[in-house]
Amino acid sequence: MEPLLNKAEPLNDAGLRAIAHMPTGSLRTLISDTLCKSFADADFMRVAVFLAEKSYDEGGCPIGAVIVDNRTGWILGKGHNTLVQENHPYNHGETSAIRDAGRIDFSQTTLYTSLSPCDVCATLLYMRGFSRVVVGDVTNASGNEEWLRQKGLRVDTLEDSHGIELYARFRREKPEQDLEDWKGLSSVPKN
């Protein structure tokens, strides 16, 4: 099968956005193993940010995540927050990508998240044995990076300006939705 994008083409945002939107099981229609292996951390992070953008466009919380096999460089799972889209009180970017990946051994994988993980997701990343987490935004939120390092995970920060701007815009536009997603509806002031 010949994928749509080949190694010769420059990998631009249009390609990375298409990767974000393509179901994980169908990624081989878009990209080859070789192309995927050539991706840098910043490329995977941009895919996570385009998943966040998709969620924003749907009226949801703009947080996305991608899980990559450390050995093959292949994308094993990805997803975005679905608080609004699924009426789901806790399906964050990280959980969504983990659900998409299914019952695999996460100990040889890296999770790229567009926003610093919350307490629940940080605990989950540790309990599912991830070896590495790359965080794309410690400007709008942060705090669990050091805890994850103490638990033995490698944690890298690789800020993506597009993702940071998008999340800041969302928080200005929908501060209550942002708060509900983080701390639950009980934390949102009643009018």
Add this chain to the structure above:
Amino acid sequence: MEPLLNKAEPLNDAGLRAIAHMPTGSLRTLISDTLCKSFADADFMRVAVFLAEKSYDEGGCPIGAVIVDNRTGWILGKGHNTLVQENHPYNHGETSAIRDAGRIDFSQTTLYTSLSPCDVCATLLYMRGFSRVVVGDVTNASGNEEWLRQKGLRVDTLEDSHGIELYARFRREKPEQDLEDWKGLSSVPKN
């Protein structure tokens, strides 16, 4: 609408099992507000255990949970672990019931769980602002009860012998599935 079960009938296991299996949005075909309000903690816990039994019968992990409105006594959400059924690396009994309840204020609700919550679920119960948690089995697992109390939640233990026996049987039969559900596939010894 006249519900199937009325207040005059004794509430036996057959009735509680039917409640466990009935979709939450259709519970009014089975029970009235008045009947639901007459339920004791042990009744709600038995519903959680029958959700665990349903999951066991499907080949899954036998852990169930029910969320009840403190004021009305009405069941707002319920569910069971779906590791096997949905190929889902983290949808525990608690998460499943929270997903079923949707975007509500959990601060005036009680969650009944058939098994002591894991670290991820304990963090989630705190972050979603639950006021009370009732734990039906601290024999097969335990540990986060005190942490939840320190975080301000009321935590009660109300062991259900049927649930404890069921979980012990599951662990004997499928120790690797039990371990995967708790600590991820990376913790399961390779053969």
